[in-house]
Amino acid sequence: MTAFTLDVYQNEYLPEGSREVNAIVTVSATGGPAAGEAAGPAGSAAEVIIVDCSGSMHVPPTKLAAAKAATVAAIDALRDGVAFAVVAGTDTAKLVYPTKAELVPASARTRAAAKEAVSHLRASGGTAMGQWLQLADALFVGQPAATRHAILLTDGQNMHETPRQLTRTIKAVTGHFVCDCRGVGTDWEVGELREIATALLGTVDIVAEPSGLAADFRAMTTVAMGKSVGDVSLRLWTPQGARVKFVKQVEPTLTDLTGRRVESPPRSGDYPTGSWGNESRDYHVCIEVNPAGVGDKMLAGRVSMVVPSTNEVVGKGQILAIWTDDTVLSTKISPEVAHYTGQAELAAAIQEGLEARKAGQVERATARLGRAVALATESGHGDTAKLLAKVVDIEDAATGTVRLKRAVEAVDEMTLDTRSTVTKRVGRKPAED
Template sequence: MTAFQLDVYQNEYLYEGAREVNAIVTVAATGGPAVAESGGPAAEVIIVDCSGSMHVPASKLAAAKAATAAAIDTLRDGVLFAVVAGTDTARVVYPPRAELVPANPTSRADAKAAVSRLRANGGTAMGAWLQLADALFVGQPTAMRHAILLTDGQNMHETPRQLSRTIKAVTGHFVCDCRGVGTDWEVKELREIATALLGTVDIVAEPAGLEADFRAMATAAMGKAVSDVSLRLWTPQGATVKFVKQVEPTLTDLTDRRVESAPRSGDYPTGSWGTETRDYHVCIEVNPAGVGDKMLAGRVSMVVPSTNEVVGKGQILAIWTDDTVLSTKISPEVAHYTGQAELAAAIQEGLEARKSGDVERATAKLGRAVALATESGHTDTVRLLDRVVDIDDPKTGTVRLKRNVAAVDEMTLDTRSTVTKRVGKNTAGG
């Protein structure tokens, strides 16, 4: 059985009249692999872009086939699976009928044989791909439902509104990790899918990198032991939840995903869990109390909605004080992840400004990103930024835009802007 431990990090002391309470909730799940290896229910759909552009170069489709075969080999016996070919429509490549079948030596071999016969022809309609995956998952409400979506191009055969409508319709039904191969796809499109479906998005610059990436995604999916876990937040009368965000390992705003579960309580989806740790930033606005008063500003727990079982809990406190030393102390965890969110926003806004030709704003935003990444020790992000700007002073964020930037460098920076760095817990703030 997967066990969840919740630790709350905050400075619970507020100055007189203060209303805003911030806390970082660290959720650690253990026991996942043992349960997963015992054959817990799981379902996997692999969606392969088979549009005409996958033939350019020819190595792209060949690499996608090899990657899909690697993912199929990673599925443990008994996992239900299917492979979908995506063009301006969607069709099930394996099995012969539009259904999920259990993985075993025979079905894996047959699936790989079917994948080897894939050809590239047609357009791109990712909404249709997601709809078919959703239909395949129907009837598996208790399984860990996971999809891999690979594309090399933009969603040309659907309007943005059509895609958004489909994403909204399938949200909460399965987790989807998205990958773009090459540089002709749109980061915003895949990010919209991955964010709504609680998955990841990344670039695979060269087709040769697909196989290892697919194997890693399938392995991670096989490590999940419990599906559809929610973070439940109770707040007192008169309080307002300003936001709930996952802040590690990636940034995902869950605020608008709240589902009311009881008076003054709401559930925020977190997807499937294996043995792993994630951090969440909770911000609550409460009615201020008098100096010396103490309030339970929030009660946070992890819940399996299908059974309403509470599998871990913690408390968020507020204590009002006239001691400025106490009230002005900043929780290092809250400060760290607030900076990480600002870093992601600065990168994305800077890249947008660069695309639109606003040199001044692009320089300011990307310079701020360099300073934040340097301050937080996010060395991988500094290296990615260094491919887009010339860094004169990393501490102050003094930069100059590079004249010529490779598309792959710009897209890699964009896709990985929401990947965060864990704060050390040896400086706990409360």
């Protein structure tokens, strides 16, 4: 049975009159099945694979062929009994397998039938991702599965819906399932897939070459099969007069959960975290409290992990505040809080810099991407530094002195953008005995 533990990292000492309390909460889930083992009863998981079959998937023909192979790989990664379906996405959404609007249990027979149906996919039509998500949502309805997961693949932009229509659909299906999004090639829009993945607590990434799709689909499905607990929420209690400034997932990726709060009286709110396997994630909690006197101690927040369907509390932690006039204590910055504050700034600098570059704002783009180089260097984010070096010429990494490259490959720019929210965990010293 999966168990949750919560560790809180903070400097609880605040200077006199200070109101803001920051803490990093590390949530670890253990005790579930090991990698490759079944995460629970077969019926406890459901999977929908959405494949873009718009006309552009035929240019070149190898793109659709790779998407078919990737879908087959995902089907093969399903364990027996998992309910699944395959959807073809164009300017409409069509059920590829099964033929009736339902999910079917995975077995040797149904896998073979699904793969046969996938082999007949053809590319034509446009792109309306909202309709794809609506069909996936309808398929998941009534499913008792604890974990509901979808994969969405596209190679283009959402041309047959307005941004407002897509946003409305995303809002309607939020909380119903987790969705990992992948863009193949360089003709899709990062912002569109990021909007979907963020709302549906999934990941977004670029697969530059179609040949990489099969391995990626197999990996995503394997991870989904390893989830043993679904729909877990982080519950935050705060004292009278306090205000929650934000709650953000900060590792393994940046996701702002602040606006996703569901009230849970008295003085508590639940923030969705999705499904869990054997894993660990970090959350940054910022609370504004009424200041107390020097020497006073306050419970500024109580954080717990809760299964909303049963209201079962599966892990607890405390966030404290102690007011002091000792500047040595109050000015000490928690390394965890400082680290993830820097990671959030790094992601923002990259995204703002790329937007400025697209808009032709050379000075702002140079400043923001230069700041990103400095932050990546300081935090040891070597992978991000390498990606930045494909967009700017770095003269001094430490100070962030850079020049915009005259010509940048679209794939390099999109890779930097999609992976800007992937974070690096802060190094922690082992606890002393």
